Amino acid sequence: MRLATLRTTSGTIAVRIDGDTAVEISDVTDVGALLSDPAWRERARVADGARRPVAGIADAEWAPVVPEPAKIVCVGLNYRNHILEMGRELPEYPTLFAKYPEALLGPYDPIVLPAVAPDAVDWEAELAIVIGATARNLDEVDAAAAIAGYSIMNDVTMRDYQYRSPEWFQGKTFEATAPFGPLLVTTDEFELGGILSSTVDGERVQQTPTDDLVFGPARLVSYISQIFTLRPGDVIASGTPGGVGHARKPPRYLTPGAVLETAIEGIGTLRNTVVAGG
Known part of the structure; x- marks a missing residue:
């Protein structure tokens, strides 16, 4: 899997990157928070939150x-x-x-x-x-x-x-x-x-x-x-x-x-x- 953290107007959100699509991992603020869950791999794998094209993500939206x-x-x-x-x-x-x-x-x-x-x-x-x-x-x-x-x-x-x-x-x-x-x-x-x-x-x-x-x-x-x-x-x-x-x-x-x-x-x-x- 490929994971990232994106900045939003209300904070940050963890996402899974599927090719040219970013899929939100609901209720997870960032990749560090995701990893704190022992079931992080499965949680990220099955995530089916809001989707957006990677090409549409502005440079400033990408967090560490x-x-x-x-x-x-x-x-x-x-x-x-x-x-x-x-x-x-x-x-x-x-x-x-x-x-x-x-x-x-x-x-x-x-x-x-x-x-x-x-x-x-x-x-x-x-x-x-x-x-x-x-x-x-x-x-x-x-x-x-x-x-x-x-x-x-x-x-x-x-x-x-x-x-x-x-x-x-x-x-x-x-x-x-x-x-x-x-x-x-x-x-x-x-x-x-x-x-x-x-x-x-x-x-x-x-x-x-x-x-x-x-x-x-x-x-x-x-x-x-x-x-x-x-x-x-x-x-x-x-x-x-x-x-x-x-x-x-x-x-x-x-x-x-x-x-x-x-x-x-x-x-x-x-x-x-x-x-x-x-």
Whole structure:
């Protein structure tokens, strides 16, 4: 299945995307709320609410696919080519940090350059793993079963703030900077291996198969579940491949007017225009 969250005049609504039609899942405000129901798969499958053509949905109506996850766990240095690009050795364990829900944007919302940090804003295309069942101390087999599906996130990063200290967090969770969506594609309809890419003004800047991950989805869920409980609707941003602007010589960053597109084969495309902050 393909699921999404749409904005309405009275809030948000979860929908199932059937080809070119969006079908409302009645009385469910968003995909995160849907996943909190242990019977979410059947509830989404049989939903027969109001229908509308996908082509008629305005860009501004698409919300982050899970608008308010309780946890967003991010993974650094998890694609082999990016690790080598940054001059590091392959890690023995995942590098983890956090992002807050306030950082999330809809898949077509503008990225507003922060007024305090407008000059070193970088792109990081990522496969997002969305949790569909409570996960605590799971082995990799059970961890895989706890994954609801996959989406796309761009972990837009303020590099100057990131490197103010050895901890990356402060450059990674600026408010309204991380587009997320447009869909959650359930595990039965998605396999690793498709191309993850990003483009800036039509120029391809990242392109890597999603199976180049050092730590795959089940391994990440298993490892993180040993530290704390993952719950339905939580999100893991699994890391970015090579091609980030900060690693280029000279560095290249996002500027007002740029159009950033982030795509994963089998899921879709984020498209976000960069605008100057106030």
